[in-house]
Amino acid sequence: MNIEEYISSGILEAHALGELSEKENQEVMAMLEKHPELKEELSLIEDSLERMAFEIAITPPAGAKDKLFGQPEIKDKPEAKVVSLEKTSEASSYWRYIAAASVSLAVISSVLAYNYWNKWQSTETALNTLIAQNERVAEDYNHVNQQLDQIEEDLKVINNTEFKRVAMKGTDNSPNSLAFVYWNTNSQEVFLSVQNLKDLTEEKQYQLWAIIDGAPVDAGVFNPGESNLLKMKNIASGAAAFAVTIEPKGGSENPSLETMQVVGEVAQG
């Protein structure tokens, strides 16, 4: 992330407003150390916040200040508090036990508080990890679900007896190639299932042809590497065979017969 993006994410504002966790604050401070321009920006933000507060300032009630400075917390300095505690402790050992007990209690609570804070922190990290994992699982699930839908659609075609299955076997150009055409002579729909066709360069595509009355009719182009059933152009009845050639991207009007990869005759009847 560059500095501009970092600034425009609004993290400095969140830092200035005290909204970040201790860990995030540490990260911001590390960034501030590294990049003087961030310090400048933070200073502008703090300046805005401060000026805004003065812009809408309201003078507190008259007695508020005297009341505040009359309170023991401010009136007596902390040093004075310690001294007075020692004095009273001489007066009675009872108070000494009370004091010792409260100190122990304070220490124990601090340890517990720190302990719980740590636990809370690690719980939060664990929760975030789980949320991220959950999102990934949901994504995977969607992906699988879509694939399943596609396969169900494919199966409907394959299991439909109205579709004629034409096996197109490899020509001398590529003896190992294999593809199937599923052709419904009533609805004229044509689907293609690629079993094995070699990869092509970016500028080339495969093109499917139907041979009707000895003449090739374009049935659409496709890319190598498709694993699902491909919907091709409709072909009216009368096709005696199907074939696939390699053509420039977008397809040709007439097939380049010398590039023919697979061909198969339609079983009659």
Add this chain to the structure above:
Amino acid sequence: MSQQTQIAQNELIALLKKQDKNAMHYLYDNYSAALYGAIVRIVNDEKVAEEVLNDAFLKIWDKIDTYDAKKGRLFTWMLNLTRNLSIDKLRSKEIKKVKKTDDISDNVYNIERDNLIQQREEDIGVKDLLQKLREEERLVVDLVYFRGFTQSEVSDEYAIPLGTVKTRLRMALKNLRNVLGVKQ
């Protein structure tokens, strides 16, 4: 601030850390109004606001040792401390109200907040300051700065993506720089 003797920030901080009472007086004289203004707008009750102001200064006095100049300005630190106290107060008040009316609906808290927003419309000082902003920016500044919402709360309650809230707040503060006279 003009009548007061100007004390340099780091000197002020050093004095406060030494628990110097004059420094505390200086702090009160210069900053209590700015802090009180922020409190009043969050708790929306002058009596309660005075309590919170009192607690805030006691806490500043008590916790000044934990202030770290590397993290930001003294005022930012004081303001956040004060805002947090105000929000805590507001919540404890609202929890009491919920208990009193024996209403377990989660909405009470929101209704309370909505009422306050309506009243906020009449806050001339805030209105003047924010009038230059676009509607959506004004909402975010009002909620976050003057009402003490966190940006995540704004995102949750107004169904605005958190990233959008952050950008709007940032743009709003940027657009306010001229009005406020921030030197860029």
